[in-house]
Amino acid sequence: MPGSRRMILKHVMSNIWSRMHRTKQMPSDIMETPLNRCLNTFDITLLGIGHMVGAGIYVLTGTVARDIAGPGIIFSFLLAGSACILSALCYAEFGTRIPKAGSAYIYTYISIGEFCAFVIGWNILLEHMIGAASVARAWSGYVDSLFDGVISNTTVAITGELHEALFGRYPDILACLVCLTYASLLGIGVKGSAIVNSILTTVNLCVMGIVICVGFYYANLDNWTNIRGGFLPYKIEGVIAGAATCFYAFVGFDSIATSGEEAKNPSFSIPIATVVSMGIVTLGYILVASALTLLVPYYDINPEAALPEAFAHVGMHWVKYVVSLGALCGMTTTLFGSLFSLPRCIYSMAQDGLLFGFLGNVNDKTQVPLANLVISGILTSLIALLFDLEKLVEFMSIGTLLAYTIVSASVIILRYRPNYDANRKIISSPTSECSVSTSELTSPSSEIVNLAGTLRIQYSWLAPVFGRLQAGSAVYSSVFIFTIFSAALCIMLQVSNRELEDGMWWSMVLAGFFIFVMAACLLVIIAHHQNNSVNLRFKVPMVPFLPALSILCNIEFMVHLNILTWLRFFIWMVLGMLIYFLYGIHHSKMEDFNSSYSVLMTSSEAVKEKWGSTTRTNIKQTLFKRKASGDRRAIIDGEDSD
Structure with a gap:
């Protein structure tokens, strides 16, 4: 009997393991969707810009410049923008391959498996919920500052203060109403929402242009050179810590990939919109941060209203109202972007059966998932009502960085896995038991497909180790090992930074070992043939090096986050695991x-x-x-x- 029980348990666990790692197969009619394909390249580009240029530039810039990086904030934005561009390129390739709603979730489902896809999707929901709520609180705070604190003082007088550490100082009723109002506006349809977003984003970009021009006109170079601490008062550590915080300012670019199921020509629009929007936003952030730190010394910046106070410092009081207009427009478009992406991610997961079925319904008239939009509006309004802005931003960063890491890894895996036939239908490896297609077995291109993931001739000396493995599996394992050792290296750089600076032999040897293993993993990857059977309009250049660098940068940012943020993230993940193992794994369409x-x-x-x-x-x-x-x-x- 004990032996029988062990056999049954082994069978059950094996079955669960295989179900957790099953991959999604895209239908041949990949462009068919109940959503409305009406967005052009211009609409999607402004959607991405609008989602990124919001609270980050009007709220985050002042805090990072004064307390974390000083004038070195321009390098913080450059680092964060460069890291995000690496991730954005990976998103752009996937958006070209798979024009479906769901962003990183659907990409992971296809390349790695169902369990990892659910984890990523669950964190994307967190990202957009908290992103919308944090921007709503920033929007409310900006309006409150225009009225000299009348709104907050009145609310505190009526409701009293909230004394819990995670909550804000008072229940932000205005932020709650803002979330509900904008969610209602998105219900009119995607094209109408895109027009509103385009107008507000254009106004915001014009305001940024005014801020940059006026700021450089009144610039004082002494604020970069002859102040305490000089240009880098917090040293390189401050620049890196500032980059980890500034990363929040760029997280909206994944809304471009989310719009893939509503784009007219996604294979063209998504990569163009991604590259253009990331370039404009990164340049804009650097120039605004430069203008701010040249106007006033970094230690005199008011983090609550950095730009208005800076221009008041040089006697340009009228700019305060221009900046306030741009701030409200920018935060509105960022809120639109989060509330646009959130219901579509829920819709994509529900369509696959991993979330409750009614969440996959689309309204026939507006061609929008209205039930998801209602739920999204209610949840974000409750979060905005109660929680503190700073805690929300930190909490959001973990899920975002995790999603970016997985997407970058997925690009490498798919590039070396033989999983596309001549019809661009995503299938499993030709040696897999679960997805052998007739066209693959008989088409002339099957030899090219079979070559992907196998060793190159010049690396035949690796054949005794990797030659007998299934095509693509060596690359999969190498990506996994590279990610683990990247995390180990980043943690060591954070924990043993002083020992490395002092040249302690054990720290140098350990760091060298980590770097050696990572380099060996990259060597194993490039020793294999890439999958060139699919003609994509856009591909990430220099694979596997750029995606690998993206993985390393994202993990480096993650290890700089607060330990309490990780604890809250763990609680969120426990809730997600309950939903997956009690519902999703049993109702999956797979x-x-x-x-x-x-x-x-x-x-x-x-x-x-x-x-x-x-x-x-x-x-x-x-x-x-x-x-x-x-x-x-x-x-x-x-x-x-x-």
């Missing part, structure tokens, strides 16, 4: 595919007996040819219908 596969394979012995010496591989290939053609009964009965 469950139906696996069930039909099991029914087909139960008859393999009968088929083998009929065909005698036929190899097991040929049996499986024939079974799936029959399955693809719908001749399921003939297979089960062991009848040869050819």
Whole structure:
């Protein structure tokens, strides 16, 4: 009996493991969608710019410049922008491959597996909820400052203060109402929302132009050179810590990928919109930060109203009202971006069965997932009502950085995995048992597909180690090991920074070992053939080096986050695991595919007996040819219908 129980437990655990790692197959009609494909390249570009240029430039800049990086904030924005551009390029390639809502979630589902996809999707929901709520609180705070604190003082007088550490000083009713109002506006349809977003984003960019021009006109170079601490008062550590915080200012670019299912021509629009929007936003942030720190010494910056107070310092009081207009427009578009992306991510996960089915419904009239929009508006309004802005920003960063890391890793994995046929249909490896297609077995391009993920001739000396592995599996393992050792290196740089500076031998040896393993992983990856069977309009250049650098940068930013932020993230993940293992894993649309596969394979012995010496591989290939053609009964009965 104990042996039987162990066998049953082993079977159950094996089944759960295989279900957690099943990958999604995209339909051949990938452009078909119940959503409205009406967005052009201009709309999507302004959607990305509007989502990024908001609270980050009007609220975050002052805090980072005064307390973290000083004038070195321009390098913080440059580092954060460069790291985000690496991730954005990976998103752009996936957006070209897979024009579906869901962003990093759907990309991970296809390249790595269901469990990792759910983890990423769950964190994307957190990112957009907290992103919308934090911007709503910043919007409310800016309006309150225009009225000299009347709104906050009145609210505190009526409701009293909240004394919990995670909560804000008072319940922000205005921020709550802002979330509900903008969620209602998004319900009119995606094209109408895009027009409103484009107008507000244009106004915001004009205001940024005024701030930059006036700021440089009144610039004082002494504020960079002859102040306490000089240009880098917080040294390089402050620049890096500032970059980890400034990263928040760029997180909106994934809304571009989320719009893939509503883009007219996603294979063209998404990469163009990604590159253009990231370039404009990075340059804009650097120039605004430069103007701010040249106007006033960094230690005199008012973090609550950095730009208005800076211009008041040089007698330009009228700019205060221009900046306030731009701030409100910018925060509105950022809020629009988060509330635009959130219901579409929920919709994508519900369509796959990982979230509750009713969340996958789309309104016939507006072609918008209205139920998701209502739920999104209510949840973000409650978060904005109660929680503190600074805690929200930190909490959001973990999920965002994790998603960017997984997407960068997924680009490498898919580049070296033979999983595309001549029709661009995403399938499993040609040696896989679960997805052998007739076209792949017979098409002239199948030899090219089979070559992907195999060793190059010049690296044949690695054949004794990797030559017998399934195509692509060596690259998959190398990416995983590279990510683990990147995390170890970043943690060591954070924890043992002083020992490294002092040249302690053990720290140098350990860091050298980590770097050696990471370099070896990259060598193993480049020793294999890439998958060149798919002609994409955009591909990330210098693979695997740029995605690997993106992984390293994202992890470096993650280790700089507060330990309490990690604890809150763990609680959020526990809630997500309950939903996945109690609901998602059993209702996944991939469950139906696996069930039909099991029914087909139960008859393999009968088929083998009929065909005698036929190899097991040929049996499986024939079974799936029959399955693809719908001749399921003939297979089960062991009848040869050819």
